[in-house]
Amino acid sequence: VPITMNSEFKFDADSKWKFHKEWLEFDEVLGEGEFGKVVKAFDIQTEKKKAVAVKMLKTGANSSELIALLSEFQLLQDVSHPNVIKLIGASTDGDCPFLVLEYAKYGSLRSYLRLSRKLDTCEVDPEVGVEAVTVKDILSFAWQICKGMGYLTEIKLVHRDLAARNILLAEGKICKISDFGLTRDIYEDSAYLKRSRERVPVKWMAPESLADHVYTTKSDVWSFGILCWELITLGASPYPGIPPQNLYHLLKNGYRMERPENCSETVFSILRKCWADDPNGRPSFKYLTIQFESLMTFDL
Ligand code: ADE
Numbered sequence: 001v002p003i004t005m006n007s008e009f010k011f012d013a014d015s016k017w018k019f020h021k022e023w024l025e026f027d028e029v030l031g032e033g034e035f036g037k038v039v040k041a042f043d044i045q046t047e048k049k050k051a052v053a054v055k056m057l058k059t060g061a062n063s064s065e066l067i068a069l070l071s072e073f074q075l076l077q078d079v080s081h082p083n084v085i086k087l088i089g090a091s092t093d094g095d096c097p098f099l100v101l102e103y104a105k106y107g108s109l110r111s112y113l114r115l116s117r118k119l120d121t122c123e124v125d126p127e128v129g130v131e132a133v134t135v136k137d138i139l140s141f142a143w144q145i146c147k148g149m150g151y152l153t154e155i156k157l158v159h160r161d162l163a164a165r166n167i168l169l170a171e172g173k174i175c176k177i178s179d180f181g182l183t184r185d186i187y188e189d190s191a192y193l194k195r196s197r198e199r200v201p202v203k204w205m206a207p208e209s210l211a212d213h214v215y216t217t218k219s220d221v222w223s224f225g226i227l228c229w230e231l232i233t234l235g236a237s238p239y240p241g242i243p244p245q246n247l248y249h250l251l252k253n254g255y256r257m258e259r260p261e262n263c264s265e266t267v268f269s270i271l272r273k274c275w276a277d278d279p280n281g282r283p284s285f286k287y288l289t290i291q292f293e294s295l296m297t298f299d300l
Helices: 002-015 063-077 109-116 135-154 207-212 217-232 244-252 265-274 285-297
Strands: 024-032 036-043 050-057 087-091 098-102 167-170 174-177 193-195 198-200
Touching: 024 050, 036 098, 050 063, 063 087, 063 098, 109 167, 109 217, 135 174, 135 217, 135 285, 207 217, 207 244, 217 265, 217 285, 265 285
Parallel strands: none
Antiparallel strands: 024 036, 036 050, 050 098, 087 098, 167 174, 193 198
């Protein structure tokens, strides 16, 4: 009996996420990279055919891309927080492995913010559902991301690529931390610079990550500061005009981005704390959550 129970238990752990492609009705492509893509689909097993996002490899992907997909599967099994993208199911044994993820109807936060800029000029299709982004929205986005990151810190997970392009916006303007690693075209995206073998998002990286490949929750806090700058500028690209090759030297000499015009001194002082040269001098996500929470509830 113990053996049977044990094997049933193992089988259960695997079958918990088991998803068949016959349960999916595929729709449009949401994102595509060199080796992976995300496709919108409908889960026909749910009553209202709930929309989901299916992450899969493209033909030509090699074993390291498969490993990346399987690692993401492993990692997502243990995360459960309203501000982190959720795993719904997976098929990892067939010849077309895929992950089924919760669908975020507004797509990436960066694209949402950039689209919101065009609202006043009537260039946006009302169908897209983008609304004007207010100061309260921006503070709420920062606060939600802090909460998600606080959770990842608790479960000892370092993100390494925190940026507006990796935050999804779901129904009700809920931020979901995600990682497109595989599916974003890091070869086309100018945010990633080739340095030795890897392509790295230089302008989001803390000095110690640039110098020594050291990634910690404190280097995530640095990236969070850059992400806040992206929110405030409605999706601008950080360090405009500065070649990424020169950045490390500038940062080591104390250079930091200046305060955007529409950013209060209070908020900017928080960003500056995230960009402390000493990782231990940077605030925790817990502290940041409290700061944004109090800013959010002020009458603005
Ligand atoms: N693009 C990539 N992942 C997505 C998701 N989960 N929802 C919507 N768009 C996406």
